[in-house]
Amino acid sequence: MSLSPWLKSPFTDLTGAIVSHQWYGRCADLELQALDCLEAYGLDRGIKKCDLLLQDFTECSLRIKQMNRMFAMRNERHRQYFAGERSKEEKWAAGPKPDSY
Amino acid sequence: MTTKAEFKQDMPPPGGYKNIPYKRVPAKSFFGGWAIIGGYLGMTAGASYLYYLNCKAVKIRQLEMHSASLAIYPMLLAERDRAYLNQLRKNRDEETKLMANVEGWKTGTWYGEPIYHTVPKNTLIEPNYQEFYVHSSYNDFKYRAHLALLS
Numbered sequence: 001m002s003l004s005p006w007l008k009s010p011f012t013d014l015t016g017a018i019v020s021h022q023w024y025g026r027c028a029d030l031e032l033q034a035l036d037c038l039e040a041y042g043l044d045r046g047i048k049k050c051d052l053l054l055q056d057f058t059e060c061s062l063r064i065k066q067m068n069r070m071f072a073m074r075n076e077r078h079r080q081y082f083a084g085e086r087s088k089e090e091k092w093a094a095g096p097k098p099d100s101y
Numbered sequence: 102m103t104t105k106a107e108f109k110q111d112m113p114p115p116g117g118y119k120n121i122p123y124k125r126v127p128a129k130s131f132f133g134g135w136a137i138i139g140g141y142l143g144m145t146a147g148a149s150y151l152y153y154l155n156c157k158a159v160k161i162r163q164l165e166m167h168s169a170s171l172a173i174y175p176m177l178l179a180e181r182d183r184a185y186l187n188q189l190r191k192n193r194d195e196e197t198k199l200m201a202n203v204e205g206w207k208t209g210t211w212y213g214e215p216i217y218h219t220v221p222k223n224t225l226i227e228p229n230y231q232e233f234y235v236h237s238s239y240n241d242f243k244y245r246a247h248l249a250l251l252s
Contacts, residue, residue, distance in 0.1 A: 033219070052218040063229065065211040070232045072206075076199060077236075093195045095241025098248055100184035101233050 027060035188233065189225075195236045 005012045021031040034057040037050035047054070059065050080086040132140070193208060200206040207213045209226075216226055228235075234242040 030219075056217045056219050059216060065214070065216050066226075066228070066232060069211050069216075070235050072203075072211075073196060073199060073235050076203060080199075092238035092241075093191070093236040095237035095244075096188040096191075096233065097184045098245045099181055100188050101230060101245065 021061060027057060030057045030060045033057075189228070192228075192233070192236055199236070 021027040030053070034050055034053040037053050038046040040046070041049045077086070077091065081088075081091050197208045200208070205212045210216065217224070220226075230246075231242075234245070
């Protein structure tokens with residue numbers, strides 16, 4: 001998130017992170033909010049003050065929580081099936097219509 | 102002793118031999134050169150006219166199909182969006198049913214922790230493809246993923 005390296009040299013300038021979410025759309029707003037917040041408070045205080053914004057931006061770009069939720073639900077379904085709480089026919093719900101995504 | 106056989110000289114038939122047929126025998130020609138060229142041009146002209154009629158018909162048909170698909174496009178789009186939202190609702194209900202016995206789980210969150218903290222509560226959090234199919238079997242997932250290959 002923070003793009004400032006701890007040691008700054010012409011080489012780190014050369015290999016700076018120049019690609020941002022402003023080019024990709026989905027997380028552009030969150031990224032801008034987080035960066036605005038960091039700019040307002042500075043790095044040290046900003047990490048504490050902008051914690052939620054930073055978390056949201058991380059989630060938006062990496063989708064860790066969403067993925068974890070998915071894995072948890074899959075695992076729970078498998079667990080129920082192997083524990084015998086769920087029959088083979090009702091292991092999975094009916095699928096969505098093929099054109100709906 | 103030896104009787105002298107009656108000798109007869111073999112001679113050409115009266116009137117002489119027939120000529121040796123060495124001359125070329127041309128095939129019977131029904132059309133002359135000008136007739137062939139004229140026929141070619143005439144047939145090409147007729148065929149061109151038929152081709153033009155056909156082209157026009159195809160163009161009109163294509164235009165009709167194109168207009169029709171443009172006309173139903175908004176409806177298809179709306180149907181797709183509706184199916185998408187319906188499935189999101191179904192997924193939510195399925196999640197509630199599935200995770201009812203899991204301690205600390207709240208639907209739409211990661212063990213009670215919201216996915217986004219700062220966005221408004223009624224924001225639609227769009228799932229990605231795997232998440233959209235999380236409650237359905239791999240066959241359904243596969244079918245949609247490879248739909249393009251089937252058509």
